[in-house]
Amino acid sequence: MPYEMIAILMFSSMMxxxxxxxxxxxxIGFVASASAVFLGWNNGVDIPFSAAMKxxxxxxxxxxxxxxxxxxxxxxxxxxxxxxxxxxxxxxxxRGGLAIGTIGLMVLISAMNGLSVAGMAIxxxxxxxxxxKRGYDKIMVTGVIQAGSSLGILVPPSVVLVLYAMIxxxxxxxxxxxxxxxxxxxxxxxxxxxxxxxxxxxHLGPALPEDERNVPMAEKLRLLGAGVLPLxxxxxxxxxxxxxxxxxxxxxxxxxMAAFLAAVLKGRMTREVFETSxxxxxxxxxxxxxxxxxxxxFGAIFDGLGAVKAIEDLFTQQLGLNAWTILILMQxxxxxxxxxxxxxxxxxxVAPLYVPLVGSxxxxxxxxxxxxxxxxxxxxxxxxxxxxxxxxxxxAPPEITIRDIYRSIVPFVIVMAFALAVVMIFPQxxxxxxxxxxxx
Amino acid sequence: QAPIKWRFQTYAGAALGEFVTKPVIDYINTxxxxxxxxxxxxxxxxxxxxELFQALQSGTIDAVHSDDDSMASPTPLQVFGGYFPLATxxxxxxxxxxxxYGLADIWRSEYEKVGVAWLSAAGQDPCNFNTKKxxxxxxxxxxxxxxxxxxxxxxxxxxxVIPVSIPYEDAEVAVQTGELDGMAWSGITEDYTVxxxxxxxxxxxxxxxxxxxxxxxxxxKQWADLPEHLKSIVMAGIEAGHTYRNQWYWGGEARLRATxxxxxxxxxxxxxWKTVEDAAVTFxxxxxxxxxxxxxIVQIFRDYNEVLGKAGPPYSFG
Amino acid sequence: xxxxxxGYIRAIDAMNYFIGRFAMYLLFVLVGVLLWSSVSKTLFTSxxxxxxxxxxxxxxxxxxxxxxxxxxxSNVRMDLFYGGWSVRQRAWFDAFTVLFLMFYLGVLLYGGxxxxxxxxxxxxxxxxxxxxxxxxxxLFSQGFDAAGDKxxxxxxxxxxxxxxxxxxxxxxCIGVFLMLLQxxxxxxxxxxxxxxxxx
Ligand code: NA
Ligand code: NA
Numbered sequence: 019m020p021y022e023m024i025a026i027l028m029f030s031s032m033m034x035x036x037x038x039x040x041x042x043x044x045x046i047g048f049v050a051s052a053s054a055v056f057l058g059w060n061n062g063v064d065i066p067f068s069a070a071m072k073x074x075x076x077x078x079x080x081x082x083x084x085x086x087x088x089x090x091x092x093x094x095x096x097x098x099x100x101x102x103x104x105x106x107x108x109x110x111x112x113r114g115g116l117a118i119g120t121i122g123l124m125v126l127i128s129a130m131n132g133l134s135v136a137g138m139a140i141x142x143x144x145x146x147x148x149x150x151k152r153g154y155d156k157i158m159v160t161g162v163i164q165a166g167s168s169l170g171i172l173v174p175p176s177v178v179l180v181l182y183a184m185i186x187x188x189x190x191x192x193x194x195x196x197x198x199x200x201x202x203x204x205x206x207x208x209x210x211x212x213x214x215x216x217x218x219x220x221h222l223g224p225a226l227p228e229d230e231r232n233v234p235m236a237e238k239l240r241l242l243g244a245g246v247l248p249l250x251x252x253x254x255x256x257x258x259x260x261x262x263x264x265x266x267x268x269x270x271x272x273x274x275m276a277a278f279l280a281a282v283l284k285g286r287m288t289r290e291v292f293e294t295s296x297x298x299x300x301x302x303x304x305x306x307x308x309x310x311x312x313x314x315x316f317g318a319i320f321d322g323l324g325a326v327k328a329i330e331d332l333f334t335q336q337l338g339l340n341a342w343t344i345l346i347l348m349q350x351x352x353x354x355x356x357x358x359x360x361x362x363x364x365x366x367x368v369a370p371l372y373v374p375l376v377g378s379x380x381x382x383x384x385x386x387x388x389x390x391x392x393x394x395x396x397x398x399x400x401x402x403x404x405x406x407x408x409x410x411x412x413x414a415p416p417e418i419t420i421r422d423i424y425r426s427i428v429p430f431v432i433v434m435a436f437a438l439a440v441v442m443i444f445p446q447x448x449x450x451x452x453x454x455x456x457x458x
Numbered sequence: 459q460a461p462i463k464w465r466f467q468t469y470a471g472a473a474l475g476e477f478v479t480k481p482v483i484d485y486i487n488t489x490x491x492x493x494x495x496x497x498x499x500x501x502x503x504x505x506x507x508x509e510l511f512q513a514l515q516s517g518t519i520d521a522v523h524s525d526d527d528s529m530a531s532p533t534p535l536q537v538f539g540g541y542f543p544l545a546t547x548x549x550x551x552x553x554x555x556x557x558x559y560g561l562a563d564i565w566r567s568e569y570e571k572v573g574v575a576w577l578s579a580a581g582q583d584p585c586n587f588n589t590k591k592x593x594x595x596x597x598x599x600x601x602x603x604x605x606x607x608x609x610x611x612x613x614x615x616x617x618x619v620i621p622v623s624i625p626y627e628d629a630e631v632a633v634q635t636g637e638l639d640g641m642a643w644s645g646i647t648e649d650y651t652v653x654x655x656x657x658x659x660x661x662x663x664x665x666x667x668x669x670x671x672x673x674x675x676x677x678x679k680q681w682a683d684l685p686e687h688l689k690s691i692v693m694a695g696i697e698a699g700h701t702y703r704n705q706w707y708w709g710g711e712a713r714l715r716a717t718x719x720x721x722x723x724x725x726x727x728x729x730x731w732k733t734v735e736d737a738a739v740t741f742x743x744x745x746x747x748x749x750x751x752x753x754x755i756v757q758i759f760r761d762y763n764e765v766l767g768k769a770g771p772p773y774s775f776g
Numbered sequence: 777x778x779x780x781x782x783g784y785i786r787a788i789d790a791m792n793y794f795i796g797r798f799a800m801y802l803l804f805v806l807v808g809v810l811l812w813s814s815v816s817k818t819l820f821t822s823x824x825x826x827x828x829x830x831x832x833x834x835x836x837x838x839x840x841x842x843x844x845x846x847x848x849x850s851n852v853r854m855d856l857f858y859g860g861w862s863v864r865q866r867a868w869f870d871a872f873t874v875l876f877l878m879f880y881l882g883v884l885l886y887g888g889x890x891x892x893x894x895x896x897x898x899x900x901x902x903x904x905x906x907x908x909x910x911x912x913x914x915l916f917s918q919g920f921d922a923a924g925d926k927x928x929x930x931x932x933x934x935x936x937x938x939x940x941x942x943x944x945x946x947x948x949c950i951g952v953f954l955m956l957l958q959x960x961x962x963x964x965x966x967x968x969x970x971x972x973x974x975x
Contacts, residue, residue, distance in 0.1 A: 035876065038869050039858025041851040044877030051883035061518040065505065066880070067887025068513065070839075070948055072506040074831050075625055077637065080810070083803055083837065187627045189634035264814045265636035267830065271810035300800045300841045301850035307838035308851065312880070322465060322504045324497065456634070508934065508941075512894045532897070532929040573900030608934040615936055620824050623935040637827070 084270035085132030100244035114216030114223030124166030137167025142413035161426035356397025482699035541667035552581030581669035583645030647710030796844020839951030867969035897928020
């Protein structure tokens with residue numbers, strides 16, 4: 019069978035399989051193993067299992083359960099409540115200030131966990147009810163929480179960047195640092211958007227009433243101390259790593275323990291919190307691992323059957339496009355696929371196709387990792403398929419309808435697409451910090 | 459008639475494979491004039507290196523370029539592939555050992571027993587060290603986590619080295635994530651080609667072996683089924699590849715030591731390095747005890763090194 | 777539903793729940809190994825078994841925890857259409873699609889058993905089935921030592937620690953097999969839903 023046919027066959031049957039609503043790893047694994055068995059590969063049947071050995075050897079994956087656990091401890095134990103109060107008190111007097119404070123809260127939470135789950139949970143359970151009570155526009159605040167929590171995968175530590183590092187074989191440390199400035203930049207853009215919008219339409223985000231603003235300075239300062247905790251957890255984890263005292267996986271274990279101890283010391287580690295965090299960590303880790311296992315098998319079989327070559331030929335030879343056009347097309351196709359494909363699956367299936375091509379066109383793969391992550395952030399929020407959408411739907415109070423959730427993301431997706439373009443045009447935004455820290 | 463298709467996986471990642479394996483594959487594909495097509499895959503691309511031999515044996519992968527050690531060969535030859543400590547001095551020693559001292563016959567017959575056709579072995583670069591920390595004495599090796607070959611790691615462990623085994627393509631990243639302090643894996647040409655020179659600072663000129671021993675293997679049945687004229691083309695391609703690598707490494711080692719600006723050269727004084735050479739003698743004795751084939755091969759190394767010693771420079775060092 | 781099937785579902789659910797709960801706490805073993813790794817490195821010399829041990833623990837974590845995660849329903853689905861279907865419609869689709877999952881798990885298991893036989897030194901000219909059945913029959917008729925003689929070149933990890941690989945490979949096979957058992961239970965449950973019985 020010609021390579022193009024194999025590529026089309028495997029992709030289209032996977033789409034079809036996914037549309038049936040079956041478990042994503044089953045769909046990917048089935049297409050992979052059926053292709054290996056029926057498309058004439060002598061003994062290709064062993065490949066899906068050899069992917070398990072590949073997965074085992076890839077040590078950065080050890081960080082996955084650690085960062086997931088950290089996120090759950092943080093959200094379940096509610097040690098973030100004080101943080102929220104801090105932003106509430108300090109930012110309340112400004113128009114739209116609580117929404118701006120929520121973005122700040124999300125940035126801090128992003129620095130303590132690798133996914134957007136924790137940010138979503140904290141945002142939806144603590145911030146959202148408060149914001150609604152203060153008369154903030156429900157559509158705007160829903161968007162604020164989804165967009166803000168998506169920073170979890172761009173601000174280090176980031177599980178998505180760990181997965182990307184695995185596929186692109188780029189240093190995780192550099193990738194994480196590369197995400198810092200774009201992450202902060204994006205947060206700033208969100209804040210500017212909220213501020214301007216609330217200036218123009220004050221009813222969307224009213225300032226706190228006079229009596230609520232008069233918090234004594236001593237109390238204000240005490241709350242400022244709440245911001246120290248996440249920074250301390252972040253430092254305990256990142257400083258030894260960046261300094262080279264501990265390795266990546268060791269740091270992730272230290273981070274998990276630090277979050278756990280913080281919850282214990284604050285008296286928040288109840289039996290129930292413990293049970294939920296540990297169980298959910300297993301559930302989410304297993305979900306990721308089985309998808310990655312299936313996708314690694316899919317990748318090797320897709321490659322071994324010659325389909326990768328077909329796609330490379332299509333882009334570089336047959337269409338005869340230049341490097342930048344290809345890059346932009348890739349991001350567009352990525353966002354497009356992200357609207358209807360499972361995000362993790364997309365991550366592990368599409369990236370192995372694109373990354374070698376991006377590398378061979380001479381682009382910096384650390385920089386591309388940031389572009390890739392921002393694209394994933396967008397994919398996480400765009401309907402119908404997106405983790406943040408799912409979580410929002412599950413956690414939002416009943417007065418927020420699915421229509422509201424879908425509408426709420428529009429301005430933020432535009433801001434994120436703008437940020438993507440800015441980082442594309444000015445690679446230094448991503449590359450300056452890693453070059454500064456790791457530069458020889 | 460449809461061309462014969464082989465899936466071929468090399469031990470090398472894409473950056474190095476460009477020089478050490480791809481020329482061979484390109485030669486064969488061109489010369490076979492459409493009768494045969496070999497698709498080249500790089501380290502871990504289809505199967506992880508640990509599973510490579512099994513895949514070759516069962517025909518999941520048709521052919522492989524690797525050393526016996528890193529592909530975990532299920533034969534007594536495993537310890538001798540890659541870098542057998544201080545067994546060779548130059549790349550040319552390897553074809554001499556195989557063609558003139560009888561290693562080729564041993565290799566051919568041992569692999570026949572496990573369902574794999576061994577085609578040819580060649581020498582490559584020496585095994586030096588490239589590290590983040592400066593190494594100027596044996597004591598500096600103590601506690602270093604190095605990416606190295608299994609047998610080399612077993613040997614180096616007595617000097618406090620902590621050998622780490624990870625996929626080839628992850629080694630560069632592992633230096634940056636702190637999983638590694640450097641490599642005892644190759645000469646300087648590879649350090650620059652692969653990108654390891656970007657993440658380490660020092661190159662130790664002392665080597666624990668003068669030439670890498672690596673081979674080309676084919677699944678037994680695939681080789682038996684190949685028409686004679688295509689077998690000739692495959693062998694010619696491999697020989698051409700050997701010649702190319704000989705000059706590429708020999709020239710590269712000299713030029714990059716002399717003019718490379720990313721790695722600073724360091725040496726452990728010869729008097730101190732003697733400890734390592736003596737340890738190698740003991741190590742050879744231990745390995746010779748492990749079996750009949752082992753002792754036969756160790757004897758061949760002893761014989762050959764004796765000849766080199768008597769012949770004097772350039773065959774031996776001073 | 778026949779009582780046999782009900783019994784099967786209950787037994788498999790209970791077994792995988794128990795194994796999954798055990799796997800869940802391996803998280804702390806993992807943390808322990810990694811913390812030991814960083815502590816031992818600062819205090820004395822690095823241990824060379826930690827990274828590989830952590831990798832083995834992680835395999836046990838996700839492969840033994842897999843069936844429990846199926847029970848918890850944590851595996852994502854693309855719910856573009858699925859989300860809008862009724863319970864019965866979903867059950868119809870699931871009853872079919874779980875067969876795809878079982879096909880995948882079957883291929884995984886098949887490859888796993890091949891790899892397991894290789895790790896015990898299967899001669900290249902014997903099939904996995906021939907080798908393992910001879911090994912088992914020798915074990916039962918002549919005992920451990922005789923079976924030990926049938927083993928070939930035992931595969932080891934190529935790290936300096938050189939652990940044998942058959943334990944982790946058998947662990948993977950067991951985990952995949954448990955996933956298959958759980959998938960079959962899910963299949964029966966879907967059939968039950970189609971017939972309007974909650975199982
Ligand atoms: Na993060
Ligand atoms: Na989406």
